[in-house]
Amino acid sequence: MPYNLNLPEQFNAADYFIDRNVREGRANKTAVLCEERAFTYGQLQENVNRFGNALKSLDVRMEERVALLLLDTEIYPQAFFGAIKIGAVPICLNTMNRPKDFEYYLNDSRARVLVVDASLLELIEPIRNNLLFVRQIIVANGEAPAGDLSLDELTADQSTHLEAASTCSDDACFWLYSSGSTGAPKGTVHLQHDMVYATETYGKQVLGIKEDDYCFSAAKLFFAYGLGNGLYFPFGVGATAIYLPKRPTPDQVYGTIHRHRPTLFFGVPTLYGQMLEAEGSMDNVRLCVSAGEALPGDYINRWKDRFDLDILDGIGSTEMAHIFISNLPGDIHAGSSGKVVPGYEARIVSEEMTDVAPGEIGTLLVKGDSAAAFYWNKHQKTRQTMMGHWVNTGDKYYQDEQGYFYCAGRSDDMLKVGGIWVSPNEVESCLIKHPAVLECAVIGAPDENNLIKPMAFVVLKKPDQSATHMEAELQDFVKSSLALYKYPRWVRFLDELPKTATGKIKRFELRNMVYSQAA
Template identity: 70%
Template sequence: MQFELKLPEIFNAADYFVDRNIREGRGEKIAVLCEDRSLTYSEIQERVNQFGNGLRSLGIRMEDRVALLLPDTEIYPQAFFGAIKMGAVPICLNTLMRPKDYKYFLNDSRARVLVVDNSLLNCIDPVREDFKYVENIIVVNGKGAENDLAFSEMISQQPPDLEPAPTSPDDACFWLYSSGSTGQPKGTVHLHHDMVYASETYGKQVLNIRENDICFSAAKLFFAYGLGNGLYFPFSVGATSAYLPGRPTPEAVFDMIQQYQPTIYFGVPTLYGYLLEQEGEMNGLRLCISAGEALTPEIFKRWKERFGLDIMDGIGSTEMAHIYISNRAGKARRGSTGQIVPGYEARIVDENFHDVPDGDVGTLLVKGDSAAAYYWNKHDKTKETMMGAWLNTGDKFYRDEEGFFYYVGRTNDMLKVGGIWVSPIEVEACLMEHPAVLECGVVGTPDAENLIKPKAFVVLRESYKPSPELEKEMKAYVKKALAHYKYPRWIEFVDELPKTATGKIKRFELKNGNA
């Protein structure tokens, strides 16, 4: 379905997501809830302006990069939109990485300013002497090294008014780094109109987000998924965001639900699985959203049985800013990723980029105007992935006659067993239906004849213990449910699975024996 976004030639995303709420009379509406603190849209606007003025006082100019290494608190929208409003480009950095990663991010991006929370300075201090371009480090909630600036002191000295920089809808607005599961992370450059496009399509036409919603995202703001969930979707309509600074453990999630009574909850499949293992309630929710990796039919079924709520599974990417295929409220289909989001188009193609018939597996291409402009300093990778108006997701899908999409796996995750393609997702979904399995990952492993066969790494529920008998039982379970050649020849019981920061299983580590 075509969707045309009409924006003026001079357009600043911070003006749209922050200042517009003031102009439309929502200045006293609560924008952010965090721990025992709450800020209205007027208070957010004032601090956005002060931070933008603070950057100007440091000599930051339009299109300069400003890196953000922050937990989810009320500071995030202030720094993110403050940088955008004065014309700079914020870069959302993953808070779960290591010092060497931050050295790479900051030198690759050439960011001139780093805004970092005091709790994360230990990740910066070992490599700060290696930063080639960082001129100022601004510390939130404390004071760092001698020449670092304190965030609170910096903004307190700045005026509360700031005119938006005269950017265009097609100027660089913010960066996100890809997870780097197949190489070095890539700086993904998004434009000023991208967040608006995602808000007008998925935000309004799938979530039906409205002013009285309270949004809580277990996925953090530095993820593409979390940034929409917890920041620009609620800000697009003057809704409220509830922030959890710490880890989204099941206990913490249930506490957030009880404390803030959100109406929309955004999670990932792994966390949905762990929540089902704990005591707690999900009262007050109208929507539960999942993305990040495929939601198994078993988790969907058990969630519905326990809480009476469908999980609306969807798929998005860093490159497309947010979700472009999704289930709908009241029409969620178990095992399916859903249907195309209005405003986006999708094709499933073979190795020659010819469309395949419904029911056939191929590579998913997607098209929509929230797509990133390019990867920073990755020309070949940009050409490989961003094929004109179409983006090559690298994901294997098939589509049924009703337009529902089904995820099969990543292109490089598919297994060829006995000359026949096997999806690890299908085998994992089958194993997840066994009562002993909490989560699992399936990869290809060579047998004694050096032929590839499926191997499963399984995390058991607390009430089960590893044993040869249980392994034999699980193999028989898969043989009965799926074609014989798909069953895992080996099952290794592990305490946890290696995952990316977005919750995706690191299959390449499982292949290398790093469970």
């Protein structure tokens, strides 16, 4: 059922997530821990205000886009909420992309101001002369080259006082770019109330997040999942966010957990698999969360056995801001995405858009008030995805008689073998249970008669094992558990799987690999 926020018509998200904490007496409470640095809500508010005033000094106005290419440090919430506070619209850019991607994002969004971490400036240099709209580059966490602005110098003399712009709850608030796995990335426009809705539903009713929690998200702030975990969930209740600027390797993650002792930990399936193979502890963590891709049930069981901790697997999307279907504490069905989060509704429909029966695979639709308003300059894509109150996720799902949702893969990932649908996720979940397998991905590939059959790409825990021997062993392993037509006809071994920044496997790259070799 929908959740009523009862927000006033005049509403500014920066006032809600930053200023409200100070008004409610948390000025001296730690808001952010980053490496060895700590920042209170009072300090964060002052720096948000300095940044907002700095943008105003550059004549940035309401509804103007401000692009953020930043690592996960204390600068992120300052820039993000500083822009929102003056009515501007921050755009969170994926730090793992390439210069040509940033050229697309910056020209597509028409952002006039770019805030970039000094360590990432090298990604902008090759495309500077191709940027049609950027007029000011602000460099954070380091020195600015000639012609650019230093964030420290720009904000040093700015006032620590700033009135929030008179935005309303339905004004544009921030953008996230979709991954672009099915075409050009789309600027997904979220509104001022969306972060509050996700906090009140998933944050409070699933996580049970409270003021004394410490939130550590290995998933980065630049995409939807990480933005909730590390920014607006903790700030929504006056909790503390823990940031890791470096790449989230198992050693870095375990080290951060040891140093700062989070109570809530957020990861992605790939990382959980890697952490299970590494040494470390999860002391003080009360709950773990996974999203980005379906989490193998085997990981959930092994994690529980090792740490006596639950992992809540769920599904969210850029369009919905965060997770809308999830397992719940005390109600975990390994291998499923769980049940609908309070405040959301979901349907599974056929190609004719009629509801399918339990157990039947269809397309997942979701409804909830954290949904994005539209895609920037993508009218047809908006109409295809945002169908009135419902958002078409593009994911294939089925629901069992008890109401649990199970992922069958993306619409374009499903295989039809001998006229029967095969879910890559099902075959992958079987393969991952083999003790030699670290990671795997399954796609469809043509046989000698040009008929589609499953092909598996596998990363072994010990790469020196005999490929010929392991191929036959893994095929037999799947045959012993699943219907015969589902076993992978070919098994290829890789050192690593290609992935997006969110940890999702780039299946299209695997398909390209197969078809380019066939050609």
